[in-house]
Every structure is written in C-alpha cells, then in structure tokens.
Amino acid sequence: MRHIAIVGGGTAGWMTALLLANSSYGERIKVTVLESPQVGAIGVGEGSTPWMRGFFEEIGIEESEWMPACDATYKAGITFDGWSTRPGFERYFHAFASMLDNLTMTQFVDNVHRRLNREDVHAHPDHYFIAARLARECKAPRPRHEFPFDVWYGYHFDSVKLGQFLHRKALERGIRHLPRHVNAVQCDEHGDIAALQLEGDERFEADFFIDCTGFSGLLIEKTLKTPYTSYADALFNDAAVAMPTPLDGPIMSQTISTALRHGWAWKIPLTARYGNGYVYSTAHCTPEQAETELRRHLGLLDADVPARHLRMRTGRVDRHWHRNCLAVGLAQGFIEPLEATALMLVQRTASLFVKALEKGDLGEAAQAGFNAAMNTQFDGTRDYIVAHYKTNTRSDTDYWRANAANTHLSEPLVRLLRTWLASRPIADGIRRGTFGQGYPVMSWYSLLAGMGLFPDDVGSHVSGDAPHSLAAIDNLIERSARNFPDHRELLGAIPPRPREETLQVYFW
C-alpha cells in the first residue's frame, strides 16, 4: 500500500491522518485528505473521554500547545442532573478514574451491595471519588507536580478550533490536503474502490480509501453498500439544538447533563464561552418546542442568541473495514453524545488499523477480527448509554416513560441489570467480557448506584457488620484535593507534562 486517500476533513479525518503519519508505517505511505469546500464539518462535539489524553501523548503534542489554541478546559467527569427522581439520587457525578480510587472503591462497592441487600448505608457515588470533589470545587483534575496521584481526566474544546489545529499539525507532518468535492466513487471489476471522481471531472486514484465523510457515509455505505445496524429502537434521540452562552464565575471542570422533557441538555465550559445543547427525540417534540425549552432552561427566552439545529442518526455499519476501505467517525457510526464517546471510537478505530498496517496483516481474517472488535466496542458503549435511559424514573412525559419501559435492550445489558438487581457482583461479568463491555467496572457502579437503583425497602435489613467510616474517606479526599490547583489558574499557565508523570490507572 503506497497511497491512502482520506475523504473528509472533519475531526475524524485529521485525527486518522495524524495517527497514520505518526505510525512506523508513516514514512512509507503518502496520505491525502480530500475535503469538500461545499460540505462543512459537523462543528459540534465539545467533550471527550480520558482516552483523548492518550491521543495527544501518542502524537507528541503538549497540552500547553493544543489546549489554548482550542479554548480547551479539563474535564473530571459528568454530572447527571434530574435523571432520577429517587430521593437522595436526583443528581450524581460520573467520575473519571483516579489512582486514589483504589483506596475508596472497595468501601463504595461493599456499601452498594449492602444497600442492594436492604441495609441502610451510604451508597451514593459522589462521596467516594476525588474527581467528584474536584469538579464540585472547580479545580483542575491535574495535580501539582509534587502530588503523584494522577486523575485520568478528559477535555472540553471548541470543536471547530480543534479541527483547524489538527489540520495545521497534519500539514506540518507531511499530510497532503486537497480541498475538492468528491462527486462519485468508482469501483473496479472486483468491487474494490478504484478512484474518486472529483468536481471538475478529475479522477483521483489511491490504493486504500478512508471514509470520513460524516453521516453521509459516501464510500462505506453509499458505494460499498455495507449493511447498517440502527440503534434507534434503544436510543430515541435523533436531533439536537445548540447555542452558546457567556462564561460566568469560575470555570467548571465538568460537563453538566440535565434531563429535560424530551431528552437532555449539555453544558460544557470552554475558556471563552459555554457550549450548550439539547439532544432530543423528534418523535416526542418538534425542533421549535425543543429550542423553546432549551432557551427557557438557559434563561434565554427573550435573548437574540442564534440556535443551531442538527439531525443525527444512531447506529453503526456492520463492517467498518470492507475491501480497500475503512470508515472512521460519523461515517462508521454514532451512539449519541451523552458520554462524549465519539472521538474515543475514532481514536480506537484508527489506532487498531495502524496496528494492522504495522503488522502488515491486511487479509480477510484480520479484517473480520477488526470488524468484530469494533462492533463490540460500539455495542458495549451503546449499552452503557442505554442504561442511563432505561434506569430513569421520571414520569413527567411520554419520552421518559417510554425509555423506562423500553424492552429493546441487548442480551448483555439485560444480564447485567438482572445481576445487579439480584445483588450479585457485576465486576466479574464485566471483566470477563460477558456483559457491560465498553466501560470499566467503576463507571457501571457509579451509574447504577448514582441513579439510585436500589430496593425500595432499604433499612429493612441490618447486617451487624461495622459500617465503613465515611469520615475517613472524606478526610482522605479533602486533603488530597488540596493538591489540585484552581482550574482557571492552571488554564492560565499550563505546564508541560513530564513523561514520567504518566501513570497507569488501575481500572476497577
């Protein structure tokens, strides 16, 4: 393989180009990114998972360089507000992992199981994780150098600026850019892609093609007719409306996800503004109703702030790599923005493909293994997202009642929820990969305990075992949190990250 054409210059296209350029195969291939001047990148997607940190580390770009260029902030996790109506569980924080969690996770899990067995003990996750405390105090989840306990944080960023930054970096690293619309795709007699027909009637040939054309899926779906598995029966949201608001007060180090009448609203802090949006189901409300509800939620009913409306499709292609074509980004699939997982899946897809290239293993068996692995990652991540909706207890609208009553759940998710409700440990099943793939054990416990999925008659059982000392946990977390700087202060002067500081987080 000598020439790879990436069709699409959104975040997926440029991330893939940079990972290819960075690979040990990079010197041997020419990579061209073709981008339509008339079809823009989607221009939303302002949050990441902690995996994004690995992306920038892998391509050797410092936070102090890319973060200011993209108005980026640190993210310790996500607050879910109003998803549950169970008393005491109306709000919880999904914390990103920290090495310190190893000191508190056992007590949390033990208390969760006691509560599932009807003991009246404290089992709300917010108490047990340093990241929740940092978010509450608007601290950066990156400790001072002398404190060696890392938090595995993510980021928020201006997605348009991130695209521009990655584009610039890719050009510096030898990637070619061709701003041309692809009118048609030509296949050879075996069914492989042979060339792209560009506007102006030019033919563009390459050995391998990467489809980063977003929801249009020009190569993988429209040309190669790869089957598509829809997630719409389990994930009802198919539209979003977004609008910015000015920053006020300290800069949060978390995303806020607030349940509204027909979906949920995100609030994402950047250094220059907040990004806000409402992800909703068009089967349950119109775009006008959604916009009005978001404006009311933001206190902008009478303000002259323009709104941006978007449609989205949730699901995935069955073969992400088919013939001489790989699909990455929205072209391969999309779950929904709730846990900001899309760029993580871009990164994993591109990295897995780079590994295959480096091994020189591009045969049919390698393709089948690759596709099975990507499908598992997509479906496992979908299950984690679906669990948020399934366990909601709101009854104010048809939307929430339909989500709670939804029976279109995957078999692994049904098994996981049954195991939980029977108060059996879920950790083994998740680690063995028999259910709950896609998210670590800690995230599942946080979600299900955070939503308050416990028996109604808690308190009817007393075990007699000594309870865990919450005061000791509070003390540990409070003293540890003193080693993390104010978020705004750190963003004002981001220090380089010494290589030896990067520690493996043990995933519970």
Ligand SMILES: Cc1cc2nc3c(=O)[nH]c(=O)nc-3n(C[C@H](O)[C@H](O)[C@H](O)COP(=O)(O)OP(=O)(O)OC[C@H]3O[C@@H](n4cnc5c(N)ncnc54)[C@H](O)[C@@H]3O)c2cc1C
């Ligand atoms: C409401 C919403 C919120 C989201 N929030 C998040 C989030 O918080 N975190 C996250 O990780 N992700 C999020 N996402 C997903 C995220 O926006 C995308 O995964 C990411 O931007 C990558 O998009 P892309 O590059 O695949 O596609 P796009 O940005 O759509 O880029 C497509 C590219 O293909 C090119 N193209 C299309 N057709 C042609 C053609 N015929 N010829 C040549 N070029 C062509 C276009 O010019 C463009 O450059 C969100 C998505 C939505 C809809």
